[in-house]
Amino acid sequence: MLALSGITVRYGERPVLHGVDVTVSRGELLAVLGANGSGKSTLLRAAADLVPVAAGQVTVDGGPRDRLDLALVFQRIHLVRRRSVLDNVCAGALGRLPLRSSLLGFPREVREEAMACLERVGLADRAHDRAGSLSGGQQQRVAVARALCQRPRVVLADEPVSALDPAASEQVLALLAELAHVEGLAVLAVLHQPALAARHADRVVGLRDGRVVLDGRPDQSVDSLYQVLEPVS
Amino acid sequence: MTTVDGVRRLPVPPKPRRPKAMLIGWAIAAVVVAAHTVAWETTGISLGALVDGWRGMADFLGEAIPPDLSWKVLGPSLDAALVTLWIGLLGTTLSVPISLLLALLAARGTAPAEWVYQAARAVLSFLRAVPDVVFALIFVTAVGLGPFPGVLALVCHNVGVMGKLWAEALEDADPGPPQALRSAGANRVQVAAHALLPSVLPQLAGLLMYRFDVNVRSSLVLGLVGAGGIGFLINQSIKLFKFDEMLTHILVVVVLVVAVDRLSAVVRRRLSEGDHA
Numbered sequence: 235m236l237a238l239s240g241i242t243v244r245y246g247e248r249p250v251l252h253g254v255d256v257t258v259s260r261g262e263l264l265a266v267l268g269a270n271g272s273g274k275s276t277l278l279r280a281a282a283d284l285v286p287v288a289a290g291q292v293t294v295d296g297g298p299r300d301r302l303d304l305a306l307v308f309q310r311i312h313l314v315r316r317r318s319v320l321d322n323v324c325a326g327a328l329g330r331l332p333l334r335s336s337l338l339g340f341p342r343e344v345r346e347e348a349m350a351c352l353e354r355v356g357l358a359d360r361a362h363d364r365a366g367s368l369s370g371g372q373q374q375r376v377a378v379a380r381a382l383c384q385r386p387r388v389v390l391a392d393e394p395v396s397a398l399d400p401a402a403s404e405q406v407l408a409l410l411a412e413l414a415h416v417e418g419l420a421v422l423a424v425l426h427q428p429a430l431a432a433r434h435a436d437r438v439v440g441l442r443d444g445r446v447v448l449d450g451r452p453d454q455s456v457d458s459l460y461q462v463l464e465p466v467s
Numbered sequence: 468m469t470t471v472d473g474v475r476r477l478p479v480p481p482k483p484r485r486p487k488a489m490l491i492g493w494a495i496a497a498v499v500v501a502a503h504t505v506a507w508e509t510t511g512i513s514l515g516a517l518v519d520g521w522r523g524m525a526d527f528l529g530e531a532i533p534p535d536l537s538w539k540v541l542g543p544s545l546d547a548a549l550v551t552l553w554i555g556l557l558g559t560t561l562s563v564p565i566s567l568l569l570a571l572l573a574a575r576g577t578a579p580a581e582w583v584y585q586a587a588r589a590v591l592s593f594l595r596a597v598p599d600v601v602f603a604l605i606f607v608t609a610v611g612l613g614p615f616p617g618v619l620a621l622v623c624h625n626v627g628v629m630g631k632l633w634a635e636a637l638e639d640a641d642p643g644p645p646q647a648l649r650s651a652g653a654n655r656v657q658v659a660a661h662a663l664l665p666s667v668l669p670q671l672a673g674l675l676m677y678r679f680d681v682n683v684r685s686s687l688v689l690g691l692v693g694a695g696g697i698g699f700l701i702n703q704s705i706k707l708f709k710f711d712e713m714l715t716h717i718l719v720v721v722v723l724v725v726a727v728d729r730l731s732a733v734v735r736r737r738l739s740e741g742d743h744a
Contacts (some may be wrong), residue, residue: 282650306650312643317665325661329652337660377647384651 235420236304237258240290241280243273250276251444253290258388258420263411265431265452266424268441269460274424277441278392281422294387302329304380307391307410311373315366319357319376322365322388323348326383344383351379355409359395371402378409382417391415391423395430403427407434428456481634484485527710534714544700544719552723553698554614555683558621559675565626570633576645577637577659591634594627603689614695629678636670637663669738676738680731684724697723 236258243251251273258264268274279285281292282304294303299428305326313322327347333342340348352358355375360368365376374394381389391410395403407423411434414421425431431438432452440448440459448456469476569587571577578584602623606616644662653661664671690698697716704713 284650302652306647308643308647310643314648314662314665316668317661320663325648325653326651328648328654328657331657333654333656336657379646380647445652463702 235262235295236281237293237296238277238281238290238424239293241277241287241292242289243276243280243285243287249288249444251280251405254441254444256422256439256446256449258422260411260420261414261418262436263414263421263434265435265438266422266441267426267428267438267448267456267459269430272441272459273394274441278390278422278424281388302384303387305384305386305389307374307377307381307389307394309393309396311370311397312375313365313373313377313380315364317365318362319352319365319368320345320348320361322376322385323351323379326351326380327385329384348379348383351382352376354382354413355379360407369402370398372404373407374398374402375409378406382413382449384426386419388407388420391421393426395425403430404433410434411436428459430444431456473511530708531714532712533711534718535709535711536715540712541719544697544716546698547690547695547697547716548719548723550614551686551690551698551720552619552683554617554686554689554694554696554726555679555727556624557618558682558686559617559629559679560627562622562629563675565622566630566633569626570631570637571659573630573634574637577655577663578643579655587630587634591627591630594623595631596627597624599624599685599690600692603692603694607693612693612695617686617694617696619691620694621686624685625678625682629674632674632678633671636667636674640667648664673735673738676731676734680727687720687724 238256240253241254241256242249242252251446254273254277256264256266256277266274266277276285280287280290283292283299283301292299294300304374321340324344327340327344328336331341331344349358349361352361355378357368357372357375360372360376368376378389378394387408389412394410395406398406407430410421410423413419414436423435425435428438435452437450438448438452438454438456439446440456442459448454449457469478569591572579572583573587573591575584578587599620602620603616605722606619610616610619640663644666645658648658648662686696687698687701690696690700691702693699697720701713701716701720704710704716
């Protein structure tokens with residue numbers, strides 16, 4: 235579904251990714267692991283077209299990537315806290331709405347689709363609450379619903395649980411795995427916690443110094459990703 | 468390290484001397500003193516004149532006190548105070564659409580292009596630089612005496628101030644939600660309408676209330692140059708040497724200004740409280 239091939243990204247002269255190949259299939263939750271500075275977030279940003287790519291290409295279903303095919307979920311959630319949960323989810327549909335019908339409230343069919351997305355993440359009963367009044371974990375689930383309302387084929391989640399407590403983290407990752415399996419989405423999640431990846435991901439990719447050093451079953455040992463090579467003085 | 472009565476002490480190292488910084492300090496002090504000397508001379512400040520004028524001030528106060536609180540003075544005074552309030556209200560409200568448009572064009576992040584940003588900033592600077600009294604004099608000449616030129620003058624100046632304040636509030640907003648909507652394919656206008664404006668609405672409303680407060684006070688001064696309201700009555704009573712009536716008008720003004728100031732403060736406090744909820 236989502237294929238990244240030969241991706242090279244440089245920040246100035248310094249290469250951050252060296253020809254990285256990663257694929258995510260339909261119905262699969264792929265966790266990308268790695269230490270700080272390993273290039274895992276840059277990989278996600280390259281997939282989302284948020285950083286210029288020096289070499290390599292990104293395809294969705296074998297074809298060129300359409301912006302609306304890829305939905306993002308952010309570490310800092312980025313909901314509009316003062317708006318209702320429902321309005322926040324509806325905003326995911328903005329990319330396919332004409333300007334005229336999106337300025338004065340959302341059309342009924344979009345609101346009903348957004349309700350279905352909220353139902354999907356288990357928060358339909360909170361539709362009219364202010365987004366800011368929900369807990370962090372609930373807010374991240376609303377952000378996932380917003381991503382669903384975009385009707386994507388791929389979901390890219392950038393450290394989606396780094397700001398959440400352990401219970402909420404489990405819930406959000408279980409939700410992402412379920413969406414991959416049941417809705418047939420390709421989900422790529424950059425994670426900081428190998429244990430969470432082992433429990434929820436279908437496959438893990440490990441990055442070290444901008445290269446893929448590990449790709450396979452989620453329950454394998456990933457300690458080598460985080461070892462410090464030079465002795466710390 | 469020395470130990471005195473069981474307390475450890477370390478001598479403070481001497482401060483490094485920086486002759487250059489001291490020189491600059493003295494130079495700044497000299498410029499400030501020189502500026503004040505020139506200003507004192509130019510404005511003709513004279514304690515002698517103030518002492519000599521004491522008798523005039525006393526006569527003035529003697530005639531002003533007690534204020535004339537008869538209904539024939541107080542009634543028109545209250546009516547005119549209401550006119551002043553309406554001038555301030557319309558001067559604020561009517562400037563909202565233009566201020567919003569210019570603020571969006573003059574904020575980084577919502578400005579469609581660099582030249583638009585610079586142009587919008589220039590328009591706002593111009594409107595801000597021309598005082599509302601000058602706008603009032605222009606509009607009085609154009610459309611005649613009365614409250615209407617006052618409203619026009621306030622709108623012009625207030626667009627300049629409120630547009631700038633709003634543009635800065637927009638620039639200070641959390642960039643996260645707009646980024647999320649852009650990544651979902653929303654265009655510039657949709658991002659402003661669905662992420663940016665909803666986030667900063669309380670700040671914009673608070674600044675609006677602050678400007679309403681300022682504009683009511685400004686519209687008093689506009690009355691002095693013929694743009695209607697209670698300022699016009701104050702001007703008239705001074706010209707006719709009816710100082711007791713003038714004092715009545717001033718007391719009404721104080722009540723009006725304090726009331727609007729309180730209202731504005733209460734609304735702004737409620738807005739900022741709601742923000743943290």
